[in-house]
Amino acid sequence: MSLEEKRRLVCPPYKKLSVYQQCSVIELPRSSYYFKPKGESLYNQRVMKAIDRKFLDCPFYGVERMTAYLKMDLGYSVGEKRIRRLYKVMNLKAIHPKKNLSKANKGDYKFPYLLRNLKIDRANQVWQADITYIPMFRGFMYMFAIIDVYSRKIMGWDISNTMSAEWCRDVMLGAMERHGKPEIFNTDQGSQFTSSVFIEALKKHEVKISMDGKGRALDNIYIERFWGSLKREKIYLNPPNGGVDLYRQVKDYVCFYNTERRHKSIGRITPDERFYQIIKNVS
Template sequence: MSIIERRSLISPEDDALSISGQCKLLDLQRSQYYFRPKGESQFNQSMMNVIDRKFLDCPFYGVERMTAYLNKDLGYHVNSKRVRRLYRVMNLSTIYPKKNLSKANAAHYKYPYLLKGLKIDRVGQVWQADITYIPMFRGFMYMFAIIDVYSRKIVGWSISNTMTVEWCRDVLLETIEEHGKPEIFNTDQGSQFTSPIFIKVLKGNKISISMDGKGRALDNVFIERFWRSLKQEYIYLNPPNGGMELFQGVKRYVEFYNKERRHQANGDLTPNEVFYQNNKKVS
């Protein structure tokens, strides 16, 4: 039975058995339950695809500059209100520093950035995670991934049509179960990662919490480099036609990235070679 067929059997309204329990009975990872395509109007999708490509090269493009690019360079007729909404849909945040960066959100505590000046010299020392927008031939989805910084191995990932904290939490739990826990976990200040639901997992496993300075491009650079590689080497070359094709394509790419793609920073070794030569799973 395929993932889609098993997922269709899940009943969120069942009071007798939780979603997690139903997934376990069906041998379905909880994160795969969230795998459902999402769409926008055809016009918005075309703009989102253009925005995604341009933002990958120019992450300093804010809404006004992107609106000007769409209108004056590409001939669209859109206002900044529409582009601003699409930025939110795509989870894009411009990297230039903004005012009042130290002003904390009243609901969620922002943790300090712990990686400045830190020598990362072992597997499991630092994991970084992020969410990105993934365009398809029709519609789009989001991808959440976790990278081991030292080896560059993608240790956990999932695809969803929503950016819920529960989705991110479940992927984190599955990754810890498979590979052990890191010493430090670094993310941006997105609401999923500052949520008490997500923070509880990190604190419960005694993992040090690190968060990027808001608007800083290089704080989470390793996962950002992976997004660039994924999109330029797979997504943009062969836009997937549907959610299952996307899932299977990303799975193949992650396997290629981990097993075959060599990194100069690792002495031209693959992420898997570095990870498994040096990894000592922490329980």
């Protein structure tokens, strides 16, 4: 059965099974249900790609500094209003304390940051998760990923052209089914992660919830480092030509990252070796 034929079998309004569960039953990558890239004008796409590259190196660049960089260093004709909107589209949050310009939604949940001075010494003790913008040859999509802090193993991920709380929840639950649940789950204070849909799923599984401080992306540093590795070592070298190509590239890279890429910070072993406590003699 082709991908297109499988897609027709998925029915979003169906109450008993989520889109993620329906896709799992028919062995259809959930992300393929949302494979159509999101678009902006060609000019905005070029600006977004330039922003993405610079932000990886300078995550402290807010709208004003990024606008100045794009205008003065790269020659783009842009204003702060455009860059502020693109930051929102790209889900970018600069690292700096923010003024309390608006009150949180009453329905949103906020939790303290639990990782400060915490000794992380075992797998499934702490998971971190985030969403990032992924540039493509034409258009862009979003990626959600979960990393085990102790081993640096990517526990779950998906690609979509939406950033819904339901999408994040389904990926998280799939990761728990495969690897067991974490003791602590850490995210930023994005609307997906403060929603009742996401929070109640964690509470149901009795997982402690940790959230970064406002404007403190480095509280979630391990998943941020993964984004840098993925983009520099894969996406920027061969910009994906469509959603299917992006999915395949990310799948290949995550497999490489977990099983082959050795990490200096965990003793020059792979995330899988660390997670599963595989001991190898290295001469």
